[in-house]
Amino acid sequence: MNANVERGAAASVVTHESIPAERGPLDPKLLPVTQVGMLSLALIVIGVIYLSAHLPQAVPLGPAIALLAASAVLLASNLFFLMRVEGFHRARFFQVGKWALLAYAITAGLIEYVFVRNGVSGGALVVLTLSLVIYAVHVPVLIAFTVARYD
Secondary structure, eight states: OOHHHHTTOOOOOOOGGGSOGGGOTTOTTSOOHHHHHHHHHHHHHHHHHHHHHHTTSOOOOHHHHHHHHHHHHHHHHHHHHHHTOTTOOHHHHHHHHHHHHHHHHHHHHHHHHHHHHTTOOHHHHHHHHHHHHHHHHHHHHHHHHHHHTTO
């Protein structure tokens, strides 16, 4: 057993009760940024799987473009409404977000390289590239939001 626990020291566990009321998980001022972000990423994953299932043959782009457009709208609305929340710690959001963006831009670049190296071209490459852009932006937004909301 841990010596700190034996001596009665309080463990540093984050519980629902330890979250300040003004920044709790069900705070009405904070829109469902995480849920919208996950929906956006799910649409991207569905679109990429759809495109990948048809490669290397010709790919009907309509469904993938529709999923990409819906995901882009969710990303834009998420960012728009998040920046309008009063009392949100934008400084911490941008501090965390810039480094997460750098990391995810690198991974998106590596994935893009694989697409090009494997001969993906034309409309399929454009849709996959734009899907990677959504991925490389929305995941850092979710990471930065998660940190900033409890700051």
